[in-house]
Amino acid sequence: MREQQRVPLRAPGVWTVLAPKCRGLAAGWLRDGEIGSAVLFTALALGFWGIVFGAAWRVLHYLSGLELGVLLAQKILDAMLVGFASILVLSNLIAALSTFFLARDLDLLVAAPLNWFQLYLSKLAETAVHASWMIVLVALPVFAAYGVAFHGGVLFLPVALAGLLPFLVLPAVVGSALMLILVNVFPARRTRDLLGVVAIAAAGGLVLLVRVIRPELLFQPGGLSQITSSLEALRVPAGPFLPTRWLSDMLMNWLGRVADPLPVVLLYTTAAAFVIMGGWLHARLFRSGYSMAREGAERFGANAVGSRMAVALLRRVPTARREFLLKDLRLFFRDPTQWGQLILVVLLVAVYVINVRSLPIFSHGRAPLFLVTLIVFLNLGLSGFVLAAIAARFVFPAISLEGRQMWLLRSAPVDARALFQSKYWMTAIPLALLGxxxxLVTDLMLHASAFMLVVSIGTIVCFTLAATALALTFGTYYPRFGNENAAQIPTSFGGVAFMMSAVSLLGLIITIEAVPVAGYLRARQFGDTFGLSPSVAAALAGVLALCVVTTVGSLRLGVRRMEELEP
Amino acid sequence: MIQLTQLVKRFGRFTAVDHLTLCVPAGTLYGFLGPNGAGKTTTMRMIAGILRPTGGTVEIGGIETWRQPQAIKAMIGYIPDRPFVYDKLTGAEFLRFVAALYGQEGAAVERRMDELLELFELGPWRDEITGSYSHGMRQKLVIASAFVHRPQLIVVDEPMVGLDPVGARVLKDLFRAFVRRGGTVLMSTHTLEVAELMCDRIAIIARGRIAAEGTMAELRAESASGNESLEDIFLRLTGARPPHALDAVLDA
Structure with missing residues (x-):
């Protein structure tokens, strides 16, 4: 071979690996974010943050006037951060399976002369971003509310973000390391078994955590003094060795003008030490784990019981529609990344129901009607938020997931409208039933009155049908064809815009329904009979009309877009 | 069978297909050649009803595709250039799904599936998910899926990529047999030997327009010497130059 002029080599860094993903994400946002969309997005973002900020500020402002207000605020912050941390560990664990072991770019990266630590850092960053963005979205306005309520000044938010950064790194390292060990322990790529283990471990951990915190004490019936003592009694695991405590100390020190660098130092040094330890583990276990993850294909027999049951159940559905539904069901249940997210959702719902069941009004006689009605109303909002999040995760990506196979659907004699409606009903009905x-379960546990039961169930069903239509339509307008992981699709511009639209719709519904609920409470308080007055009827009809208009309008826009879509 | 009239497709300011007019007679195996980016795939996707033309018309069997898309699509079997299939479906499930999209089901479809899977040597893999298939196996599965509903017209984009010699031979024989039975095949390919050997007529497209069209004999007759190979004709018509700076690149 002839002597060649050598080009000086420069070792690729973390940015070399991350740059294509960052550029791809930015290009996607810029492409999707035309001026009209950008205005809509900004309005939705401000609306969403405004609602979260407003709610948090009301509580904190009230607490700031109390003698033990600062202490109570820290207790709430501790509880919130412990909740964040537990969700983050689980979320990172699931994200790490995709980013470290299933991603399409891994063959290229593993074959490249890339330093193992650079690969670890880049994949860790990717995992952390995918697992944490929703938490950051919620944490920002809450932190801002702390800053305003306790006069933290304009620098408080940047300080809080600086504290949040190492706080997000820690669960990313822990989640990735756990997944690394699990992949090595499980013999030949049985990701479904692996996720089963994750689910059981996570369920146990979360239930334990909830029972340790006992958040139901916040709803102890009685006067302010009892609430205060309940808050003091909140058994948040806030020992001096927990990062949640370091972050809350760091923030409360700033708000209390206390110059103590220790929490900051602890946060950053621990995060750095964890990254180094995670890197050490990665160097030892990644190659064997990665190789094992590529060995042996998963086999799904055509005679699987679930598959045959689904075929039997759907035998009366027209051919094309039945096979389309079966195809979607098979893809869903055979995709471990979908399973992982489903586990997370089921756990969150379970924890939520357990919490409601543990409320003192359930275990210690009857609470005042006002408190019960308020909690039932809050329950409606929370259930709505959970359902919107589920729609963002499972309905929004529905069209994107057809992506590379869209050639088949577009070249076949299938009506785009029928295809779109099939996707809608397949997701809307289970979601509405879940909602x-x-x-129903939580309202019965709370001993809600018949009126509140009917209103809340009717509202949640209407909202779910509207939110599902919104999710599907946003997903059709902002598809992410070719995305390797369904869990990453909602992080796009369209996904975030949908989430904000759905939360705004929910806020609007709750605001409108406040009229009949307030009327109902007044009537019950004064012993009057509560009838269907014009204002109550107008409010309920308004909510129904809002949901119908959103559903029908979204579906029409979605079908039109679907017909124009050029994959 | 296929009549393209003044067909135009623009993507923003880029014109991929520029007033292209072409007639593919029924019962022929028609070759569609052109360099990368010439507009072959875009044209074929418009014929298959995946892309909507910016201008002009596509008629299949005398019917304009965007007027009666479902009736037209039922007549076509489309094989894309890249064999993207649902990773988590088995080969049999994928074929059953495609048949259902064309409104077909039952014992006849099951028999047809088995025949096609055996033809492409995919029988032992019928109940394995396609995620575990090689590129060539996926290509074979997509080709099988285009025949599952017994189409009258096959629109196929680069069918030979990824196929092993046996698979390539099966495909060539299948296309010829299909045409003998009255079917029509429009095939784009970069393998000029395959086009020269198999196709009844050939069109060469460059920069979104037809540069030449006819049988091999007609194309040769248009050249000065009258005995050019298809490769020479292709290079001349598309303005491509043989690489002569290889040493400079490799020695740099």
């Missing part, structure tokens, strides 16, 4: 079930 109605959660609301």
């Amino acid at each position: 109605a079930a959660i609301t």
Whole structure:
């Protein structure tokens, strides 16, 4: 071979690996974010943050006037951060399976002369971003509310973000390391078994955590003094060795003008030490784990019981529609990344129901009607938020997931409208049933009155049908064809815009329904009979009309877009 | 069978297909050649009803595709250039799904599936998920899926990529047999030997327009010497130059 002029080599860094993903994400946002969309997005973002900020500020402002207000605020912050941390560990664990072991770019990266630590850092960053963005979205306005309520000044938010950064790194390292060990322990790529283990471990951990914190004490019936003592009694695991405590100390020190660098030092040094330890583990276990993850294909027999049952159940559905539904069901249940997210959702719902069941009004006689009605109303909002999040995760990506196979659907003699409607009903019906079930169970546990039961179930079903239509339509307008992981699709511009639209719709519904609920409470308080007055009827009809207009309008826009879509 | 009239497709300011007019007679195996980016795939996707033309018309069997898309699509079997299939479906489930999209089901479809899977040597893999298939196996599965509903017209984009010699031979024989039975095949390919050997007529497209069209004999007759190979004709018509700076690149 002839002597060649050598080009000086420069070792690729973390940015070399991350740059294509960052550029791809930015290009996607810029492409999707045309001026009209950008205005809509900004309005939705401000609306969403405004609602979260407003709610948090009301509580904190009230607490700031109390003698033990600062202490109570820290207790709430501790509880919130412990909740964040537990969700983050689980979320990172699931995200790490995709980013470290299933991603399409891994063959290229593993074959490249890339330093193992650079690969670890880049994949860790990717995992952390995918697992944490929703937490950051919620944490920002809450932190801002702390800053305003306790006069933290304009620098408080940047300080809080600086504290949040190492706080997000820690669960990313822990989640990735756990997944690394699990992949090595499980012999030949049985990801479904692996996720089963994750689910059981996570369920146990979360239930334990909830029972340790006992958040139901916040709803102890009685006067302010009892609430205060309940808050003091909140058994948040806030020992001096927990990062949640370091972050809350760091923030409360700033708000209390206390110059103590220790929490900051602890946060950053621990995060750095964890990254180094995670890197050490990665160097030892990644190659064997990665190789094992590529060995042996998963086999799904055509005679699987679930598959045959689904075929039997759907035998009366027209051919094309039945096979389309079967195809979607098979893809869903055979995709471990979908399973992982489903586990997370089921756990969150379970924890939520357990919490409601543990409320003192359930275990210690009857609470005042006002408190019960308020909690039932809050329950409606929370269930709505959970359902919107589920729609963002499972309905929004529905069209994107057809992506590379869209050639088949577009070249076949299938009506785009029928295809779109099939996707809608397949997701809307289970979601509406889930929403109605959660609301019914929790309302019965709370001994809600018949009026509140009917209103809340009717509202949640209407909202779910509207939110599902919104999710599907946003997903059709902002598809992410070719995305390797369904869990990453909602992080796009369209996904975030949908989430904000759904939360705004929910806020609007709750605001409108405040009229009949307030009327109902007044009537019950004064012993009057509560009838269907014009204002109550107008409010309920308004909510129904809002949901119908959103559903029908979204579906029409979605079908039109679907017909124009050029994959 | 296929009549393209003044067909135009623009993507923003880029014109991929520029007033292209072409007639593919029924019962022929028609070759569609052109360099990368010439507009072959875009044209074929418009014929298959995946892309909507910016201008002009596509008629299949005398019916304009965007007027009666479902009736037209039922007549076509489309094989894309890249064999993207649902990773988590088995080969049999994928074929059953495609048949259902064309409104077909039952014992006849099951028999047809088995025949096609055996033809492409995919029988032992019928109940394995396609995620575990090689590129060539996926290509074979997509080709099988285009025949599952017994189409009258096959629109196929680069069918030979990824196929092993046996698979390539099966495909060539299948296309010829299909045409003998009255079917029509429009095939784009970069393998000029395959086009020269198999196709009844050939069109060469460059920069979104037809540069030449006819049988091999007609294309040769248009050249000065009258005995050019298809490769020479292709290079001349598309303005491509043989690489002569290889040493400079490799020695840099």
